[in-house]
Amino acid sequence: MKYNIEKLNQIAQKVAEMVQEAIEDENQEGVLIGDVEMAMREGLREIGGQALKYFLENADGEVAAEIECACGGKLKYQRHREATIWSVFDKVTYRRAYYASCACGKGCAPLDQRYGIEPDKVTAGLAHLIALSGIDKAFEDGKKWLKEYLLFEVSENTIRAETQKMGELQRQAEVQMIAETQDEASLQKRERGPKREVTCLYGSIDAAKVRIEPRDEQEKAAENREKWRDLKAGCWYEGESVPKRQRSARQRHKAQREGTVLRAKNKQYFCDIDNAEEFGKLLWATGCAVGADCAKLLVFICDGAVWIWNLIAYYFPNAIQIVDWYHAEERLKRIAEDVFSNLNERHVWLEKVTEDLWQGRVELVIAACQPFSTKSELARLAVTYYGNNIERMRYDQFRAAGYLIGSGVIENGCKQIVTQRLKLPGAQWNLDGAILTAKARTAWLSGNWQKLVSARSLLPLAI
Template sequence: MTNKIEELQSKRKILFTRLTKVGDFRRGTISVNYRKCGKAQCWCAKEGSRGHGPQYIWSTKVNNKSVSKNLRMGPELEKYAGETESYRKFSELCKEMIKLNEELCNISLAIEPESEEELEAMKKKLPETIQEETQKEIETMLKIIFRARKLKGKDDLEALEMLIRTGMHKIGSRLLEKFLNSEEYISPSQVEVCSDGHPMKYIEEREKEITTVVGKIRLRRKYYYDSKCGKGFVPKDCELGIDGSSLSPGVRRIIGIVGSNRSFSLSEADISELSGLQINSKAIERNCHKLGKEVESYVNQLEQDNPSESNSIMYISMDGTGVPVLKTETAGRKGKQENGESKTREVKLGCVFTQIELDKNNRPERQENSTTYVGAIESSEEFSKRLYAEAQRRGIERAKEVCIIGDGAKWIWNIAEENYSYTGIFERAIQIIDLYHAREHYWDCARAVYPSYRKKQSKWAERRKRELDDGDVEAVIRAIKRLSPKNEEAEQVCKSTINYFKNNKERMRYNTFRAKGLFVGSGVIEAGCRSVIGQRLKQSGMHWSVSGANTIIALRCLIKSHRWEDFWEAKSAA
């Protein structure tokens, strides 16, 4: 094997020498043209005449556009003819050089031991080789550092940091490449089988360039083929988690965390600045969507995660928030625009958190890091299944008390009372309408009935506040009935508000809820709508597909639920 490498290296030296002797060259070809002027009396019109000429034309392509030039006979023609011939020789030598180098690379990367003794020798030599390359890289960096200090007369810390980071990445990539390509020799005769149990035939070793957190490396892998399935298989790609991808798991992790927080175009710049990796925004977008689907599958398979304690109170809260989508995603849907169209789709977001004790002021206190999120653009029925699964993961059966908090949206209380195919799972839950949302309703009446009298509005609403805080919903209803609306619009506001309080009165016994030490506000889920959804999916100029939005929502819910590390550990263990 060593002799073969030396032979190829010798041929390469000869090719390099021949390349240096090619001389000046230019691309293109020279053609010889004859033309007929079209005059009947001219000799070129006679039969057998080729026409006026010869005319020598040099032509080539620049940026996919044809470029040509008429050449004068004599020195100019001879010069162009010589240069184009030199280019032809240069091209042939380059092709030969590429072929030879590929053969050399394949052999040098795939030096396979012919005996156990040779294998052991290769293993022992690897650390020595890596140390030599590391030493060379460090020496190169030091030369640059001392040269810069001499020129500037001082140290530039920022430049030094970035230089050393680049150098360390170069060392790291070489170390990683050599380590991954130095595995013990696997005999091509080893039998690999596909998922259907068919034996696969070893074909050859193939290289693959992948981007890692320390830079690009070339990976050597064994390629097998299953003739029955008509598919190829690379065991090493599956083992390393790079099957169907040119990005390492570490890079995909970086993409996931950055791309879930920033727009894809800004993520490209952030990743470049923070890690030195050049990954375009489209690749970031594709990988974020792919990760989002993997996250969805992972969460669905979770059995129990961060389960509640037996003495805890579990809160389940829901809300909806609009996300801008592509026009095709709102076709046929009624919206709030003047023309009746919609520009958004509603994301249903749910959260689960727990409370064990009260704070020093006897107010309910949420357990630290106890909040987990689920969400998607989907129907209420589908979302109820998602939320139910999360409540189960969090140990709803173990909780001392279960509370459902939300605003007045009908779909929230449909889930709470019916929970669709899971009827009764929340039947023991205490249902609480967000206090601040309830207050907004009687304020709507005050503004409608006393539109020009702010003092009257405040005085009337203040009395309703005391009644509502005391859980006396009936008193609030009676007060609204006593109002004298001056127009049909105000009358309609009062009627709808009365119905609202009647339909939700048992969810507004705030004196009882507070006596039990319970939360009466939906601040956690409202903040979640802003932090989990709004900060990433509602930026200026964004328009999502439903599937694209859902993958990013899945990513953000996982991260905000403190499951990011667990997700990657599960992927590594798979």
């Protein structure tokens, strides 16, 4: 927004004088820049609150004796009524024209409607900031943290409610996408429409456990109630090579070995706590949104869970399936630690078998684990794991084709969604709370936060 510089200067001078006077009045010695900044922020917040009040009161325009009611009837002007909102400048009370006496019994303040204001509620501007703390921090910590930024207090309950509203908006958007991509007519229309040109797209899916607390005595008493639920998360992304200058030490090392280093870009996360079938619909819907259904090349990098491969095979039968390199390699490390006490022997075995895996010689890897399968549970499970995934571990071919082979993206995504938020100390979740907070967080991580903020400005939500 552009402002008249001269006017701004005048106001700025007034603010400076005001702060100066306040400091002198309090007779404070040794005032430093931090004190001046704080005094100015406090003053500016008060000015903001006043300005918002004046703005709203001026924006009301001329009062009409009568206006149309949404029901088709007529509303008559009553009087100027007071309303209160919680804005980024704290509580603001203003007066605006209020109309009533329609046969339908409803009243109306056109100003509130025009600006998307709900009296007695948090404004969209404040909701945006509150929810931002809610997707990042335990609500209790968010409260302290927000107070430093906003200079007034917001309750934990408000933070929870506003965060979940953002999640609800994300959920509504997803429900819409799912409806469109499950509907035959919409799919056919999409088929005829312009296609997104995606050359190479990646997908990854993973799951992490979230503890769900019983909400009330009845839930507590219910038998067989699952406390730990799987949060399923997925990510769509594209690969790009990391420029030489930006490579980390680990990536430089990797570049020596692999020739090139790829990283993920344009990451789009999605998540839910639901069964595989329902999650599959979300996978398909989000996939259609990024053009996975018509990508020239589609590669899935996942860890071995069977339900994941089943969903991929069902929705994207032509996709290339790769078991995440780091998971595959990690297993070998754990087996080596389990079966060799002699460090030298451990090292020799591990180096050989890791190289075999790297070269896509999965049969040799299985053969190397086999002899230990009677004494090591890890080795026994690994024989099945590598055996079930042989074609998904042809790392030599995948590397030669220039594909990413590690799903660090989704690992990281799950960590960012689950560990770094849902598992924070002090975090207690009912099922909906966990889902909505996680969904709001995926919107942030995917760069779609502004869409939620815009949607939040538009609709007064009833949840």
